Amino acid sequence: MTKHLRQELDNLKKEIFGIASMVENAINKALLAVVDRRQELADEVIREDDDIDGREVQIEEECLKVLALHQPVAVDLRFIVTVLKVNNDLERMGDLAVNIAERAAFLSAQPQLEATVDLPAMADRVRAMVRDSLDALTNMDTRLAWKVIAMDDEIDDTNRKMFNVFQELMCADRANIERSVQLLSVSRHLERIADLATNISEDVIYMVEGELVRHRTEDLQKKWRA
Amino acid sequence: MTKHLRQELDNLKKEIFGIASMVENAINKALLAVVDRRQELADEVIREDDDIDGREVQIEEECLKVLALHQPVAVDLRFIVTVLKVNNDLERMGDLAVNIAERAAFLSAQPQLEATVDLPAMADRVRAMVRDSLDALTNMDTRLAWKVIAMDDEIDDTNRKMFNVFQELMCADRANIERSVQLLSVSRHLERIADLATNISEDVIYMVEGELVRHRTEDLQKKWRA
16 A cells, blocks of 8 residues: 555544544534533534534545545455445434434423433433444444444334333323424434444444444344344 | 446446335335335335345445446546445435334224325325436436425425424324324334435436535525525
């Protein structure tokens, strides 16, 4: 590999960590906005999403440039394709943070819904998954990536339980309906962020081990449940 | 371009149309399962998703092989990156069809919810968007791609209206709550399929015109709404 290509790849790595930390920050703020009912944090997340979008476009253009100029093969090619995909997943996570922030903006103007719903605990777990998937990427740590994949099932279960809890709340008192629908959205957006952290983890494993783990893990899970 | 590369690219094109028609079929069946309450169609969609997953993995491996062996540049490179992205979007559409089918399986076992909700009309529009985005890809038709992008705003509006309609239904009678929550999920999954059709259309424009339209259209929409 030429010294020039090495520099370009190092640069791409820095860029992807840069957008990752912007997205992580957006998710954290959006969740704080919901849990602590802080409208001003929700506004920040919505306002700052343009920066994430701009960064994604820039990284994709950079990847195409490196592909065209250096025509990398083998592990370098795989790295760039992984960056393209992770970049896309991160931008989608940013959009979900905006969706959560929009719910937070609505909810913080309403009286708090008294409930036994443990949304903060779910948020903590999803935040840990995002963190771990990005650490797995930084350190090429497949053990950590597998841990994230294992956690995803748990989050799916929690999301399903949320459905039941909110359904009961709505049945108990129609005054709960509007807020329950909004909080259900938050739970669902969290579940999708967890899915994207799982995608990133699968891409890390693919990059390191050269196997397409996607769907293979789904098959394993299906067998496990059957 | 070598004759061999030309053949590989033609082959990729065929592959992507193949998976596209499988996904379109899954979406159509899932929607029919909801609208006509046909459990057996829902079961088919769920069963056949493994084939779509397998096809996605195969196409991605094919793309990597062509990139490594032929080191294409310019328009050919852009074509392969577009195939990688559209392939990913199509697989996600397939997953959403499964989600809709799972709701259909639940709903078809319940009495029909009498309502003024026009889910079939929304389903028709989303189906048209999927169809048009794939036609835009087949014919490199940017005019059609822009049409899809314009329709996406309409679907977002419809989804927001669905929220209100179902909220009222739930408030009117708590017996409506469970089915309303499920139907709201269908509406939301439809909206996400429309988003993915929009992504594909943006990629088509990018491939033809070499511009990254993503986010640029979002900006235009934001200005329009402001």
